[in-house]
Amino acid sequence: MNTARDIRVVVSIDFGTTFSGFAYSNKINPEIITNDTIPFDRIGNLEYEVLAKPEQTGVFKTNTVLAYDDNLQLVAWGYPALAQEPPKKKRLQNKPRTKPVELFKLHLANVREDEKPQLPHGLDPRRAITDYLHEMNKLIVETLNSRWPGIRYPQQVRFVLSVPSEWHHDAKAIMRECMFNAGYLETRQSENLEFTTEPEAAAVYCMKSLTEHHLTVGASFMIVDCGGGTVDLTTRTLLPGMKLSEITERSGDLCGSSYVDREFLRFLGRKLGYAAMKKLKENHYGQMQYLVQQFCSRVKFAFNGNPNEYATKELDIERVCPALMDYVTGHAREQMEEAEWLIELDFLNVKEMFDPVVNKIIELITRQLASTERRCSAMFLVGGFSESLYLQSQIRRQFMNQVSIIAVPKHPIAAIERGALEYGLNMEIVQTRVLKFCYGVEVSAKWEKGDPPERRTPSGRIFKFHRLALRGVEVAVDQKFYYTAGPVVPNQTDMTFNIFITPDNNSKYCDEDGMKMLGKMKIDLPDPQRGKNRLVEFTLTFGTMEVKATAINKRTGQIYESSFILEF
Incomplete structure (x- = not known):
């Protein structure tokens, strides 16, 4: 039987809705190491090229995406499974490709069935989760063996898995089962697996930033974790001895950065026809995602909400998503042919894609602030979406008179896995919960x-x-x-x-x-x-x-x- 004395290495896993990564540390020399060697190759031989490594997401994470062949054999995971650049050979441009499987984590969330992504026939969400964790596990084993040869894996490793705050115990039980099936645990009930919530992990990570802002014991601070799928909030108080006390209920909702991407696709649906976008999604999902990635890299990441600094952007459908041209009909086709298949994205177009998502986040923060009478001294924005300049500006504009410090700490994308790792190294750091x-x-x-x-x-x-x-x-x-x-x-x-x-x-x-x-x-x-x-x-x-x-x-x-x- 494993005990705490057997643990030599702690590994934290941030299994996100849209991006995932891990961090690790040796208990004897507890340096926090965020993995930055996510491989960008394929498992099998796929007939498409993939984009270069996505700089905007950092090298700490890769996409929570899988690609299967017609026999449901896994052929790619992470970024290579997602966006498929159209082949340069015309005979292959409109040929249907392997359809990526993404957002499968939402099957464990408490959402309506119509909001859960459709999976290929015969693919159970538990298998998809297990397959993804299995591929990540191979990378973890390789990484730890190179760092510390001789570690008995997984017997001497404590795994800390961060989960959304709104998940019920049955969802956590499914994750435990998937971790066992993916090779992380010797037994289903192994004590080597610990759970923490995503906002709690983020709070642990941000705790070290308090001294930078001259905040001392007794100060309360809010964490707003803006991920790809979800946004989670929690408010904590710093206790003596660098420990944390939770003072409000955690809250959250599905309003992460991927919902801006959804608004972009709806914009295209209004312009090109919803039927055309539906056929593109069904037959050329990889090209559709490549189109989304072009929108992100050229428009979304740089948008700051200042009309004086925004220049209208163009997307060349013929170059980035040629398969879509076959599905556009009627008046929409006539307009696009006249425009030479160029889609213009002006300032108001882009702002209208952001606002429904940003407003939902502001509403969550408003409710969180109202849930306690204690003064909130600081607000820390973490997660990939926290680096959106427009989101930052809107939050500061709305709450600058209520919260004096609104900051984005260093490495906000890696906040969850780094905070979860800190928690795994010192589980006494969290003193109270609500x-x-x-x-x-x-x-x-x-x-x-x-x-x-x-x-x-x-x-x-x-x-x-x-x-x-x-x-x-x-x-x-x-x-x-x-x-x-x-x-x-x-x-x-x-x-x-x-x-x-x-x-x-x-x-x-x-x-x-x-x-x-x-x-x-x-x-x-x-x-x-x-x-x-x-x-x-x-x-x-x-x-x-x-x-x-x-x-x-x-x-x-x-x-x-x-x-x-x-x-x-």
Whole structure:
């Protein structure tokens, strides 16, 4: 069995919606090393050229994208699987290519089914996640072996996986299963895997920036993690000894930089016809992504919202996306032929692509600031989208009178994996967290006048939700919440604790909307001759990323324990 003493190396993994990367460190010499050797080659032989290494995303990450052949055999991962530059040979220009698989992480998010990306027939999202993690795992093994030969992998490695704050425990359980299947863990329940939330990891990373801004113990600061798919927010307070306390519930939404790309494609749909864009997506997805990458590199990355510094840009459809020309019909085709297939992007066009996304982020920040009475001394913007000059300017314009320091720290793209690595090296750095759910157990109580008649059981009892830890409460690591129970009938020989979570602190019953079972624990009740005088103390202990349920038979001293992934 592995213990903390066996761990020699810590590896943090930022498995993002659109980009992924990892960092690593040796515990003896805990230097934070962000991997910058993402390979840009293929697994197999693909019949297309790929773009050069994308400078705007940095070398710390590659795209969270896969490419499969017709037999669902993986042929490429990362950036080579995404954007396909049209071949120079005309006979190949309009030939359908391998369709990349992307955004598959959204299948674990709490979003509508129509917002989840369609996967190729026969490809399960768990397999896609496992395939991607498997390819990254090969790179991690190669990297660690070159750094520290002799490391027993994975036995002596602690993995820290950052996840979105809004993920439920079942999504984290799926990620644990995928990590095991991808070769990171010896057993499914290995203690070598730790979870942290993405905003928490970002907060740990930004903590070191506080001294640069002359912020001291007691100062509260907000992290706005602007990624490709999601934006997550959290507010923390600096405690003595460089430790963190969470003071508000984490919040987030799907409004990352990829949603600006969506607005760009909608713009093209209005101009060229939605049917044409649909056929392009179905038959030439790689070319469509190449078109998006051209928009990003030539327009999106440089846009700062100043009309005096913006010059209208042109995209040559015939050069960057020739397959699209076959699908444009009618009046739209006549207009494009007259314009020689050049798409103009003026200032207002681009601003209208940004504004729906930026406004959503501003709304999230507004709500986060309003959720606490404590003054927010600083706001740190991290994640790839945080480098958008337009997003920065709009946030500063909106909040400069409420928050005196609004800054982008060094290496914002690598903030998650670097912060997660810091957490993995020193898991005591996080002292408190705010619960996003109310935790409790189902109890059998005596039915009383005023209780719903339809809920009365034949034995005159009623099942209710007994609250133990309330949503919105700031809890310390290893803080305990107690409940004492006894048998309902004298000859009872066992007892089951059904543990539930709900976003509503006022819930009364375990079948209400939003109520979800976290797990259950069954214990023995020996000596039925003692009747109801057999008490059991039930405890929920909130750890770093897990909640531990403990039941102690007060008479026999027998202890039952079970752990569940914590809903942060």
